[in-house]
Amino acid sequence: MSDFIVIGNGPAGSRAAFTLKEKEPGSSVTIITREIEGCCHSHLLPKFLEGTITENELFEISYDDYISKGVKLRTGQSVVSVDVKKNEVLLDHKEVLPFKGLVIAVGGKPRIPEPLLIFKDLLFTLKSFNDTKVWKEKLSRVDSVLIIGGDLTSFAVTKALLNIGKKVYFMLNEDAFWPLRFDKTLCEKVSSRLEERGVTVLTGSKFKGLAAVSEDVCRARIGDQEIETGMVGAFFGLAPDIKFLARSGLQIDRGILVDEYLSTGHNGIYATGDCAQIYHPELHDYWVSIGTKNAKALGELAAINLLGGMEKTEMSKTKIFDVDGVKINTSWWMDY
Numbered sequence: 380m381s382d383f384i385v386i387g388n389g390p391a392g393s394r395a396a397f398t399l400k401e402k403e404p405g406s407s408v409t410i411i412t413r414e415i416e417g418c419c420h421s422h423l424l425p426k427f428l429e430g431t432i433t434e435n436e437l438f439e440i441s442y443d444d445y446i447s448k449g450v451k452l453r454t455g456q457s458v459v460s461v462d463v464k465k466n467e468v469l470l471d472h473k474e475v476l477p478f479k480g481l482v483i484a485v486g487g488k489p490r491i492p493e494p495l496l497i498f499k500d501l502l503f504t505l506k507s508f509n510d511t512k513v514w515k516e517k518l519s520r521v522d523s524v525l526i527i528g529g530d531l532t533s534f535a536v537t538k539a540l541l542n543i544g545k546k547v548y549f550m551l552n553e554d555a556f557w558p559l560r561f562d563k564t565l566c567e568k569v570s571s572r573l574e575e576r577g578v579t580v581l582t583g584s585k586f587k588g589l590a591a592v593s594e595d596v597c598r599a600r601i602g603d604q605e606i607e608t609g610m611v612g613a614f615f616g617l618a619p620d621i622k623f624l625a626r627s628g629l630q631i632d633r634g635i636l637v638d639e640y641l642s643t644g645h646n647g648i649y650a651t652g653d654c655a656q657i658y659h660p661e662l663h664d665y666w667v668s669i670g671t672k673n674a675k676a677l678g679e680l681a682a683i684n685l686l687g688g689m690e691k692t693e694m695s696k697t698k699i700f701d702v703d704g705v706k707i708n709t710s711w712w713m714d715y
């Protein structure tokens with residue numbers, strides 16, 4: 380039996396695991412992660428896409444670090460449910476693992492808005508190292524990309540695509556800048572900067588349809604225009620990846636509901652990073668976090684509190700803004 384199980388090996392999960400081991404060296408700590416690879420710097424994925432950094436530079440923590448710090452890493456394994464009464468997790472290969480303490484740090488997955496789900500098979504998203512490999516393979520065969528959505532990642536990806544000589548169409552509408560609030564002035568500014576760099580910007584139009592013409596050509600209908608492109612990248616932000624917890628007894632809304640100490644209210648079970656929805660006593664409401672810096676700080680806090688600490692998440696009211704009724708704090712903004 381592992382004393383502590385951490386689900387997820389992103390910045391929140393890995394920081395939680397290393398903190399647990401550091402503060403309680405005699406304990407056994409196991410990270411379970413769906414990915415085959417280690418914890419990667421997500422913000423460097425666009426750079427890897429354009430080929431300016433190597434695979435090695437992409438990874439934040441080497442396998443040797445886990446070994447030398449005594450943290451057991453189980454890669455390529457998914458948790459499919461959590462039993463909060465028995466303190467057990469069930470893995471996809473039917474193994475049951477008991478725990479004394481659990482940190483859930485499963486992060487987010489690319490969000491596709493409901494009306495676009497019918498086109499899902501034709502849309503490319505970018506979250507993991509593996510997604511980037513899929514993009515690279517496709518880009519070796521196509522010359523143009525249509526970007527829809529326009530979250531913060533999409534600007535970095537657009538820059539990478541231009542750097543490798545691809546033609547980019549960019550659909551800029553009210554979904555742009557997610558999770559930041561759409562702003563008309565910012566939209567105009569970004570639109571003209573994209574155009575200066577040779578991007579074809581499509582503003583104010585509705586996405587009406589998408590069809591595959593051949594393996595490497597798609598036809599998109601946007602407003603009254605038709606655009607032929609090699610691939611379509613969907614960038615609508617990240618949503619917590621917590622469907623597998625629906626029957627667990629944990630309280631779930633947009634994310635896993637936790638108090639200001641990151642406790643789920645179940646003994647020894649904490650949630651942290653992008654998948655947590657955290658109570659703010661002054662706002663009398665929950666907020667979610669997006670961004671690597673926040674994720675690391677929250678991972679550390681979850682570990683400290685799991686070990687008996689009583690440290691509150693500190694988030695000033697002014698750093699939190701409302702997007703479609705969800706209070707969001709992001710440690711993340713990038714220049715384009």
Ligand SMILES: Cc1cc2nc3c(=O)[nH]c(=O)nc-3n(C[C@H](O)[C@H](O)[C@H](O)COP(=O)(O)OP(=O)(O)OC[C@H]3O[C@@H](n4cnc5c(N)ncnc54)[C@H](O)[C@@H]3O)c2cc1C
Nearest residue numbers: 387388389390391413421422458485486652653670671711
């Ligand atoms: C392309 C891209 C660029 C970004 N750029 C920036 C940036 O410049 N600055 C910034 O601050 N933020 C950036 N972000 C956001 C940042 O990466 C996230 O906010 C951060 O990674 C969240 O950390 P996390 O540990 O909460 O979750 P994640 O990093 O999402 O990690 C979740 C982990 O959980 C695992 N997992 C999920 N479900 C299961 C399961 N059921 N069983 C087992 N394992 C599971 C996953 O395999 C993964 O290891 C970027 C994100 C992307 C995708």
